Amino acid sequence: MQRIGVFVCWCGTNIAATVDIDTVVEAMKYEPGVVHASDYQYMCSEAGQSKIKQAIKEHNLTGIVVCACSPRMHETTFRKAAKAAGLNQYMVEIANIREHCAWIHKDRKEATEKAVVLARTAVAKLNLNTPLTPGESSVVKRALVIGGGIAGIQSALDIAEAGYEVDIVEKQPTIGGKMAQLDKTFPTLDCAACILTPKMVDAASHENINLYTYSEVDSVGGFVGNFNVKIRKKARSVKADICSGCGICTEKCPSRKAENEFNLGLNKRGAIYIPFAQAIPNVPVIDRDQCIKFKTGKCGLCAKVCPADAIDFSQQDEIVEKQYGAVVLATGFNPIKLDNFDEFGYSQSKDVITSLELERIMNAAGPTGGKLLRPSDNGHPHTMVFVQCVGSRDTTGCGKTYCSKICCMYTAKHAMLIREKYPDVDVHVFYIDVRTPGKNFDEFYRRAAEDYGVNYIKGMVGKVAPTNGKLLVQGSDLIADRQLVIEADMVVLATAIEPDQTAKSLATMLTASIDTNNFFTEAHPKLRPVESPTAGVFLSGVCQGPKDIPETVAQASAAAVKVIGLLSKDKLMCNPCVANSNELLCNGCSNCQHVCPYGAIDYVEKEFRAGGKTSLRRVAQVNEAICQGCGACTVVCPSGAMDLKGFTNQQIMAEVDAICR
């Protein structure tokens, strides 16, 4: 028989305001197995924990039930406390009377009744608990970073500096990500390339970092400490180890029809190309859809001019299989497609551009060499209109409901740069709100509005109509309460950002969860912001939520620290709540083996003695290091031989009974 202690937490007034603590404590005293019940204001505090430890020793308890917040919050806390008092840490059950009771019910009587039921359910389960011992598993001392933008580069550099091997997988031919496309960065106006490209070089030259560019993650198996990842190195058609990066092939390529993705289609590139001059690795790639050799079999000019003989038209995709201890997701973002926002005329006029396109136009290495030119006629614009929140904070269903966070600041930057370089250009900004939370951000915005004479108009734009080579921008000025029509030469749309589309497939591969907007979810929104709920998977940068460069770098380093912490361990404690089979009951049907997603179940021939006879039977055996404890096998077992430790059939039945009593 168990000797159970029940501890009811007030959680200040969080629980105590709606649940009558005394009633719960009193009711628990009459539950089977309970020898002690008490309450305290904050069970998770040092004092609360020592109260628990004391009670365990004093009453010789064999298990404890803590009625408090969600087990996802403090289960480990109370397990540690129980362990410190000499109890097996799996003899702890939590009754969630805060999130699942006190916080959602207003009626005190109803909430108290429910709290009693939840507490007695936990007691009923604990009565059937047995001490569990976690196994150990090894840790592969290598990390995988998916995404080679500033987030991925920073995470990789920090992990590599700590002495661990890191592989970066980037699907583009070069690392650098979105930041490489930017011109200047707010609020200091440093040039993006000047601060990014040295980091790219550091990453490429670091002895602990291995780059897989133009590569994608094909599949992920395994679990924390032992991820087994297949990386597909797409065929570049150029031998990277021989290529000297001279670039003659890219100059001679006769195909000039492909849109230059790096410049967002503002100009054209060859079929063999290097995305940009500072690309890393500085190795070209052949776009097989555009290459004349691949389309017609003729040409092959690049191979003829290559001094190193590095062109290889027969190159195939290569699969690399590697083991990793931890995975950092740094998949970044893309601006949304503007198909749903035709009122802004993006598809009708070349002079309506997105902010990222303006970055390329402003960039000295961009399609216009850094001159502000109208894309339609290369003329000098005199009036420019910026439209904020295009697709952000949109509740109509056309765009995204969230704030993209970076647009207010980069628009202030664009407006300021344009006014500084071309004082003759009138700049108007239509905004819903200007949001500038960040160090020196508001000062920056004020400088744009006050010192640089940027005309900020609070209101939305209803329509952009291309008329006689001009753009008629119809908008409202909410403060002056009037409708405006501005004749503009260029319109810049502050387009909402969304997670890269690879996020969804990676989430499935890694069983990391994503939210309705496809941003990766963190283990806890406040206390564990860089960890995914899936052990061993960490989040870095915009793939978790919109953020600017300083925040991205901060999060990237934070994720790196978490990875280093994990990789520094030689052994990891395994989850002891795994399946186990009762060999005496097992009938050898193999059902469990078929449903196991991890291949953790093997069948072995074993001798059994019964009734004086010895017989050889085939029975299931669970490999505890591989089993993740989902319990799929327990349900398909026709003889009831398979059970899940910590969530046994009997325990769950007891919980059902305790609820329906």
Place this chain on the structure above:
Amino acid sequence: MSIENKEFKPLIVAFCCNWCSYAGADLAGTSRLAYPAEIKIIRVPCSCRVNPMFVLRAFQRGADGVIIAGCHPGDCHYTTGNYYARRRMTLLFSMLDFFGIEKERTRVDWVSAAEGVKFSTVMNDFSKKIHELGENRRLGDLRCKMPIEK
């Protein structure tokens, strides 16, 4: 005359998977999104851990409704668990229907860890349905019910 709904206090058992729906329920709590107190949650590692026996047991013991909530299809923490749960429960529910336990008393739904709002909506909706159906008399042992207070 049917039983007056005022007196009817249903009993609903919700099996929630640890990774998505239980966390969704936590988020509903943190966001103070109310759903009826008659819903009591049992935490299971995965929706595929829910043995049809548990559902039957709940009905036998007097539960008026059983809902199983897991990760969205394709998002299961254990890759395929929720698919098993969906198939198993489809079979079980049609069998229960054949026995005379209305299909609406059972449900499988998907709530992710980020969907606190959906959790509360699903639970409110399910509870409303159970209120409409009334007491589970077919399989329920009414002696297990709490006495109705006047």
